[in-house]
Amino acid sequence: MDFRDIAREEIKDLPVYSPGMDIDDVKRRYGVEEVIKLASNENPVGPSPLAVGAVHRAVADMSLYPDSSCAELRRRLSEKLGVEPERLLFGNGTDEIIDLIFLAFFNPGDGAVMGDPTFSSYFLTGMTVGARIVYVPLRDFGHHPEEMLGAVDESTRALFVGTPHNPTGTICTTAEFERMLAGLPPEVILVWDEAYCEYVDDPEYPQSIPYLERYPNLVVLRTFSKIYGLAGLRVGYAVADPQVVDMLERVRPPFNVNRLAQAAAAAALEDSAHLEKSREVNALGKRYLAEELDRLGMRPVPTQANFMLFRYDHLTGNLAARLLEKGIIVRDGAALGYPGYIRLTVGTPEQNQAVIGAIEEIVS
Numbered sequence: 001m002d003f004r005d006i007a008r009e010e011i012k013d014l015p016v017y018s019p020g021m022d023i024d025d026v027k028r029r030y031g032v033e034e035v036i037k038l039a040s041n042e043n044p045v046g047p048s049p050l051a052v053g054a055v056h057r058a059v060a061d062m063s064l065y066p067d068s069s070c071a072e073l074r075r076r077l078s079e080k081l082g083v084e085p086e087r088l089l090f091g092n093g094t095d096e097i098i099d100l101i102f103l104a105f106f107n108p109g110d111g112a113v114m115g116d117p118t119f120s121s122y123f124l125t126g127m128t129v130g131a132r133i134v135y136v137p138l139r140d141f142g143h144h145p146e147e148m149l150g151a152v153d154e155s156t157r158a159l160f161v162g163t164p165h166n167p168t169g170t171i172c173t174t175a176e177f178e179r180m181l182a183g184l185p186p187e188v189i190l191v192w193d194e195a196y197c198e199y200v201d202d203p204e205y206p207q208s209i210p211y212l213e214r215y216p217n218l219v220v221l222r223t224f225s226k227i228y229g230l231a232g233l234r235v236g237y238a239v240a241d242p243q244v245v246d247m248l249e250r251v252r253p254p255f256n257v258n259r260l261a262q263a264a265a266a267a268a269l270e271d272s273a274h275l276e277k278s279r280e281v282n283a284l285g286k287r288y289l290a291e292e293l294d295r296l297g298m299r300p301v302p303t304q305a306n307f308m309l310f311r312y313d314h315l316t317g318n319l320a321a322r323l324l325e326k327g328i329i330v331r332d333g334a335a336l337g338y339p340g341y342i343r344l345t346v347g348t349p350e351q352n353q354a355v356i357g358a359i360e361e362i363v364s
């Protein structure tokens with residue numbers, strides 16, 4: 001039996017998602033004791049102690065299914081954001097919500113407009129349902145609203161915009177956000193992915209949630225994987241029109257957010273000190289890395305996120321592979337649509353210094 005014969009046509013040639021190297025893989029393969037992983041934009045501060053405590057307490061009940069409606073997390077988040085509880089949808093990471101959007105709203109051949117390069121979940125998930133992916137080249141590492149709107153046609157179901165954008169770290173301004181909303185037909189969804197919004201310090205960054213009242217086609221995505229430091233537990237959420245949420249609920253698997261994840265996320269929302277510290281560590285690290293990479297001639301792209309894209313190929317060969325040999329895992333831009341670049345997560349001061357030291361050694 002060749003199972004390729006019975007698989008759906010749309011998935012046969014899909015690449016399998018490559019998450020990059022794992023800490024244990026690197027230890028084994030390169031015989032290094034200490035590994036620094038700055039490849040997946042996780043929070044180097046770690047999770048909030050309140051989240052850790054909540055997980056410990058929730059462990060005793062792990063023989064019970066979780067609350068499928070995430071009632072407690074929903075209550076706390078709706079209060080924090082000032083939105084009605086029925087505007088929230090929770091997912092096993094934002095990644096799952098992207099899946100649900102395609103499942104609920106896309107027939108094969110329907111168009112999904114997105115930047116190029118962009119976050120791979122948008123196009124890989126779209127391809128699984130046979131969506132027609134319409135790529136709009138980035139300009140200066142950012143989205144171009146008019147060109148994106150120009151790519152919309154009658155088959156378009158949604159436009160995907162990460163802001164800050166992965167892998168570039170650029171944002172869309174309030175004016176750009178408003179132009180996209182005003183220019184989209186009301187039946188085309190704007191998926192506004194704010195996975196890194198808590199790190200942004202640019203005053204031009206829009207407060208997206210109040211726009212939901214006027215634009216029922218806006219879907220804001222956020223996650224507990226980044227600044228909240230809970231990537232290993234998988235919780236993300238959408239804020240959207242109740243009717244959109246209702247459609248997504250119909251394709252959501254029951255119990256998709258596990259018990260420990262719900263407890264951790266609800267507790268993390270209460271820890272403003274952890275959020276503040278994470279922001280500070282990132283701001284300091286971002287400044288240090290930008291200055292040092294600039295000094296080394298690596299041309300870092302100005303970022304509003306907790307990662308930084310920079311160019312190296314005019315100075316050295318395969319930098320990601322050479323850093324790996326030293327026990328430092330970064331994301332090679334070749335896998336992200338930027339060959340010759342690296343996407344580096346901002347780490348702790350010690351991690352940042354170690355990376356810069358290693359790069360300096362390799363380049364000289």
Ligand SMILES: Cc1ncc(COP(=O)(O)O)c(C=O)c1O
Binds near residue numbers: 095224
């Ligand atoms: C832009 C963007 N959106 C969504 C995600 C997925 O986050 P989650 O861990 O919530 O699935 C990521 C993770 O890297 C991301 O960079």
